[in-house]
Amino acid sequence: MIFPACPLNEVVLKSVFLLLAGLLFYTWVAYPILLYVWAFFFRRKRKMDESARPSVTLIIPAHNEEACIEKKIRNALELDYPTDKLEIIVASDHSSDQTAARASVFGNRGVRVLDYRERAGKMGTLNKAVKEAKGEILVLTDANALFPSYTIKELVKHFADERVGLVSGAKIIRNLESDSSTGLGESGYWKYESFIKQGESLSGSCSGADGSVYAVRKALYPFPPDKRIIMDDFAVSLMVVKAGYECIYEPQARAFEESSSGMCREFRRKGRIFAGALSFLFLQPAALFSNLFVKLISHKILRWLTFLFQILLFGVSFLLSSHSMIRPIFGFQAVFYASALAGALLNHFSIRLLPFHIPYYFNMTTFAQGYGFWYYFKNGRRPQWEKLR
Secondary structure (H helix, E strand, O other), rough: OOOOOOOOHHHHHHHHHHHHHHHHHHHHHHHHHHHHHHHHOOOOOOOOOOOOOEEEEEEEOOOOOOOOHHHHHHHHHHOOHHHEEEEEEEEOOOOOOOOHHHHHHHHHOOEEEEEEOOOHHHHHHHHHHHHHHOOOOEEEOOOOOOOOOOOHHHHHHHOOOEEEEEEEEEEEOOOOOOOOHHHHHHHHHHHHHHHHHHHHHHHHOOOOOOOEEEEEHHOOOOOOOOOOOOOOHHHHHHHHHHOOOOOEEEEEEEEEEEEOOOHHHHHHHHHHHHHHHHHHHHHHHHHHHHOHHHHHHHHHHHHHHHHHHHHHHHHHHOOOOOOOOOOOHHHHHHHHHHHHHHHHHHHHHHOOOOOHHHHHHHHHHHHHHHHHHHHHHHHHHOOOOOOOO
C-alpha cells in the first residue's frame, strides 16, 4: 500500500477497483458481445418491401456550406429514386456565405431552398424545414455526406413494417490519409459503432441514429426542443422510441464523409456532439425511460463517463500497486497512456504507428467527453452550431 495500512481502506479501494474495471470491461467489450448473444436467441423479425417507393423529402440543413453544397445537391439529384417521389430541400440557417445562392442555382431542377434569415441552430432549422416537407418519409442528412445511388431505397424498404418509425444508415469514412491518425481512427471508431448498432437493431431498437443519414416517418417526427444546442439524431431517435416505435439500423444505407481535418478538430467535434446529447437529456430526462433504457445506459451513459472511470481506475490502481495481482494492471495502464502520449507526438510529425495510434485515438475519444461537459455548461444554452471539419 502507498498509505498507512488500514484494512477498511484497502477493502474499499479494492471494491472501487473491481467496480471501475468491471464497468470499463462491460462498456467496451461485454456489452457488444451480449447484444449478439441476445439476438441469436431472440432475433427481431421485421417486414421489408424492396419495391416500396413512398414519397420522400430529403432535408439538407446547412450553415456556411458553400464549399460542398453544390456537390451535395448534385449527388442528391443522381439518386436512384423516382423523381416524382423525391423532394429535395436545402435549409440554410442564416448562412453568411454563398450557400443559399449556390443551392438556388438548382431551383429549375426542383430543389427547394429555404433561406432562413435568423440563426436557429441545426435542430431549429430541421424543425422549421420539416413543416415545409411534403414527403411521407423524411431523410435527414448533412451537407458533407454523399450517398451511393441506392441509399434511399435501402432506408425506405423497412417502413413496410408498421412498428418501424426510424431507420438509421451507416457513416463510412473516406480520405483516410488526410491526417496520420484522424482518418484511420475515425474509420475504426465508426466500424465499431456500426457493429454495436447492428447488434442493437437485431435485438430490438438502436440507441440512436447517425446524423449523416437517417429516415423517419413524417407523421412521427417529434419536433424536439430547439432553444439549446441539441443533437438531432439522438433526440429524434429517443423520442420516436418513446412514442412506441422502433429505431433500426440498415448498414447498406450508406453515407460517405471525409475524415476530420486534424485531431484537435475531431476532439472538439466529439465533445460538442456529447454536449448536444447532454443538453437534450437535461431538457427531456423522461426520454431515458423507455424500452431502450438498458441500451442507453450501456452504449451511451457509461461510454460518456469512461474518461472519469479511467482517471479513477488509474488512481486506485496506483494506490493498490503494491499488490502483485494489481501491479500488472497498473503497469498496463501506465504503458497505455504513455503510448497515447507517444501517439500524439508521432501524429504531430504525421507518423502513424498502430501500437501508438490506437491508444491515442481511444483516449482522445473518451476524454473529449470531459471537454463536452465543459462545452455544455459554457455554450449549451444557445442553439447555434458551427461546422468543424
